[in-house]
Amino acid sequence: MRVKQIADALEISADSVRYYTRIGFLVPSKSHNGYKYYRPADVTRLRFILSARSLGFSVNDIKEILFTSSQTNAPCPTVRRLIEQRLKETEQRYQDMHELRLRMRKAMSEWENTPDQHPTADTICHLIEGFTALKS
Amino acid sequence: MRVKQIADALEISADSVRYYTRIGFLVPSKSHNGYKYYRPADVTRLRFILSARSLGFSVNDIKEILFTSSQTNAPCPTVRRLIEQRLKETEQRYQDMHELRLRMRKAMSEWENTPDQHPTADTICHLIEGFTALKS
DNA sequence: GGTAAACCTGTGTGTTGCTCACAGGTCAAT
DNA sequence: ATTGACCTGTGAGCAACACACAGGTTTACC
Structure with missing residues (x-):
């Protein structure tokens, strides 16, 4: 399969496939014209990569997992350790996003009926400057 | 004020101040030794930038706001338009993070009492591959 | 005055996970 | 042979800083 075919099969962009290839996750064979050809094992591997990404693993995590599994070791203990870390980070970012x-909502509702003003020497936009989020 | 002083005063890193300077948000004067010196107006400006960032405006948004305000126009209409867009995106990302x-939690609890296995030809880590998130 | 350590500086590069731009190659239809 | 549609690989770009590094500056002490 060529890059577009494998990309379409797994519903991702050809550029993503090229990216995973570039960083060494996929190792296609090269034909005479320089095109990269992917084999069924690459599809399996790519499917794994996408599953891992959708579970919140970073590309570096996946690199570690792939390396571990290539060492005749079961990568599962690594996977357990990593997802625990990533979950913690995700909870934190989730909380940050919540705040x-x-x-943003508070600012919008506060600004709802506030008239606009021209900037002065000390103020650029009173809407932003008047919002006291930073002080709290 | 030199870079570290203004950074400490606003509780951000000196590198952040350098970054904002590099992209033209701050325009310090240069002394004989090449050091950059910031004036009170820069503090005001930086404080505005940080407020805007904390409200979810991107650096590009801020660039637009600063440009608008430099044109004798009130940037507030721009600000209103931008925050509406950013809020929409934030809601979406919040939802994505939620999912x-x-x-991640589901995977963790499913894997809680699952034994590890060595990878085979078709599987790299059964924990990840067995998780059906992609199919749903 | 000298000098050594501590601190500070600007610039250049790295980061994440792709996406985009681009010049050119390939293939089917004419 | 040639047009046009489609495909390719490589290199660069993005956000918003953080980090590494070689060197300049200030301070403490003699």
Whole structure:
């Protein structure tokens, strides 16, 4: 299969396939014209990569997992350790997003009926400057 | 003020100040030794930038706002338009994070008492491959 | 005055996970 | 042979900083 075919089969962009190839996750064979040809094993591997990504593993995580599994070791202990870390980070970012969302909503509703003003020497936009989120 | 002083005053890293300077948000004067010196107006400006960032505006948004305000126009209409867009995106990313978080938790609890296995020809890590998130 | 350590500086590069631009190659139909 | 549609690989670009590094500056002490 060529790059577009494998990309279409797994419903990702050809550029993504090229990216995973570039960083060594996929190792296609090269034909006479320089085109890269992917084999069924590459499809399996790519499917694994996408599953891992959708579970929140980073590309570096996957690199570690692939390396571990290539060493005749079961990568599962690695996977367990990594997902614990990633989950913690995700919880934190989720919380941060939650707070950002609240701040944005609050600002919008506060600005709803506030008139606009021209900037002065000390103020650029009173809507932003008047919002006290930073101080709290 | 030199870079570290202004950074400490606003509780950000000196590298961030350098970054904002590099992209033209701050325009310090240069002394004989090549050091950059910031004036009170820069503090005001930087404080504005940080407020905007904390409200979810991107650096590009801020660029647009600063440009608008430099044109004797009130940037507030721009600000209103931008925050509406950013809020929409934030809601979407919040939702995405929510779902990722659920998938991760589900995977963790499913894997809780699952034994590890050595990888075979068709499987790299059964924990990830067995997780059906992609199909749903 | 000298000097050594601590601190600070600007510039260049790295980061994540792709996406885009581009010049050119390939293939089917004419 | 040639047009046109489609495909290819490589290199660069993105956000928003953080980090590495070689060197300049200031301070403490003699």
